[in-house]
Amino acid sequence: MAAVAAPRRRKKSTGRDRHRLELALAFGISPRRLTGWEPAEIIDYEYDDAGRVSRAIVTREPEFTDDDVTDLVGARTLERETGRYGESLPEAFSDEAAPEYYGRGAIRYLPKYRVNQAEAAVERLRKEHKDDLPDGASFYIERVTYD
Numbered sequence: 001m002a003a004v005a006a007p008r009r010r011k012k013s014t015g016r017d018r019h020r021l022e023l024a025l026a027f028g029i030s031p032r033r034l035t036g037w038e039p040a041e042i043i044d045y046e047y048d049d050a051g052r053v054s055r056a057i058v059t060r061e062p063e064f065t066d067d068d069v070t071d072l073v074g075a076r077t078l079e080r081e082t083g084r085y086g087e088s089l090p091e092a093f094s095d096e097a098a099p100e101y102y103g104r105g106a107i108r109y110l111p112k113y114r115v116n117q118a119e120a121a122v123e124r125l126r127k128e129h130k131d132d133l134p135d136g137a138s139f140y141i142e143r144v145t146y147d
Contacts, residue, residue: 021075030063
């Protein structure tokens with residue numbers, strides 16, 4: 001009876017793993033290269049009748065493993081299926097998310113907001129000095145804390 005190999009178990013990914021994958025995608029490299037790994041190279045030399053090297057054949061280890069490809073495709077799919085508010089697009093477009101659906105598994109999205117106080121400060125400055133700002137004025141934020 002032939003032995004059956006146990007399926008490989010994949011470790012559960014974390015937010016840190018997702019950031020590594022996003023960085024690897026941005027650089028177009030294998031996630032392993034972010035930790036300093038480099039593909040191994042094996043050089044085979046061919047010699048002519050006089051014993052001189054006539055050709056060198058370099059075989060390079062593949063940069064991407066099957067797991068790398070699976071992880072990178074998964075990261076790209078997750079990115080493509082996530083809306084600008086972090087929602088799952090397949091879920092947000094589902095029948096269960098329709099406002100008129102009240103059946104089992106109905107999904108509702110409750111809009112909320114928060115204020116970026118740094119941007120609000122710049123907007124206040126613009127409004128207060130709208131008539132005396134020079135063309136092309138550039139703004140920056142200075143953070144001050146009080147005890």
